[in-house]
Amino acid sequence: MTARAYCDCHVNIWNDEHVLPLYTQQLARVRAGAMAPKADADTLYAEMAHVEKAIVFALRYGDSIGIESDDETTAAAVAKYPDKFVGFAYVDPRRADCMDMLVHAIEDLKLKGVKFGPIYNGVSLADPRLVPVYEYLQKNNIPLTMHMGTTFARNAPVDFGRAIHVEPVALRYPDLVMVLAHMGHPWYGDCIAVSRKQPNVFCEISALSYRPWQYYNILIEAQEYKITDKIFFGTDFPFARVDESVDGLLTINDQLEGTKLPRVSQETMERIIWSNPFEHWWHGDNPLA
Template sequence: MNLLFDCHTHLVEPHHISGHFLADAKKAWGESFRLSSTPEEHRKANEGCTGAIVLALDAPAVGFNVPNEWVAQYTAENPTRLFGFASVDPNRDSPERLLEAAVKELHLKGLKLAPIYQDFHPLDRICYPLYAKAQELKLPIMWHQGTSFVHKGPLEKSRPVYLDPVARSFPDLKMIIAHMGHPWMGETISVVRKNPNVFTDISALASRPWQMYNALVEAVEYGIEDKLLFGTDFPFFTVERTVESLRNINLAVDGTNLPRVPERVIEKILHKNTPELLGLV
């Protein structure tokens, strides 16, 4: 049975991006940079999957603003396949109330946080009521806890290890560390291993096969293969490209004595009931 579920996708149109994010994206990828994932494009890209998590983003600090309402309107079309995650900037007044409204009024199913884009430290005590509300409402949190090309993004607030105290303070709170926390994959693996409700996804690693290979080998060595989730970071990467990169992960070490990523691990990533694992259904 096909259980391929994309746990990391974006619904975003060009007008959702401005300021530092847009300027730095053009520096990184050229002046022709244009980010687009309309409902029609997202629907088509996800045809081969059983469903997807669709992320909002409330990041005025860098100019990346995808409204909760827009994500909610789209995911409401197919609520058994599409799971919208709200985003609330912890710097806003009473962010926990905004989150509760996004759940009760918009029927969103999770929370997206990104310290490097929202400019907050995960261990700042002002954030703890937001985490408590997410745990109370049984909402998983998707964290962008890793690097970015955005010049003003604070790397010192984006280390995966800072999520360990959060996980210990809120043991029933399910959390996903996106992109295996690259380039700090070892930190991510350490946090995931010791905290039962923390997971990580492989999204955005399709263009870095050597990085993904090393991360997956380390994940196997530390015994977290059951907590690795499939994700693409669409529209940055597609399902097809991510699956191909994953299935070809061992090509770089063919003919060497370097360890291989076991086929069982690849198949587990591709055939995992992620909605059930995260408590979305």
């Protein structure tokens, strides 16, 4: 049976020319012989055949991982496959033209949300350069997805990936929807605690299926804290595929055979697979309408 999901909320897009030599250098330290995967619009569309909608965004990780894409690539993909893709912009607050680029992406390119990787750009969530970004997003009902968790890149300050730093921003901007990618791994307890406390903070499970023991513990803790209604499905494609991500969730309890450990419930699995960000991440303004 082919794995299906309603929405993949975490899909990366780039063209071949956006991949720099640094990418293979960095990846070789943790995955010998790995090559840069394809992540152009046509590749994404083929991969998302069993997903009804996909949220796609470019990466500007040129000096940390070695991928430097752009919002025009995202907008072109949405224009080519409008029934499948919803585009998010990327913000890099180190750039002097950050706000100009953001306004252009939202108001001219008509992208519907924003992605930011504080660990990859080396900018903490408390950095004053982010204040105009937060203010603009809150004012314009634009959700903010953030990479939360560690990374293999050396030039990426690991503390900036901890979800505990999200709470002060969530409190200061209560109408800004914030989505914590990767459940903040390996500090998933921080992610779960902040999401439970703050109504405007959500989370998602992309790039977790290939670490099944950690993934299992994340889901059990989320069940115990009763936040499974705030968790959304994502893959982090091309770093993880749709079928393996769905199957990794549906078979998460297989590793427990012969034990009395608690199980991830069928309700939790189905709730995540069929989660619909378009009903939750915008305040009364569904971008698909």
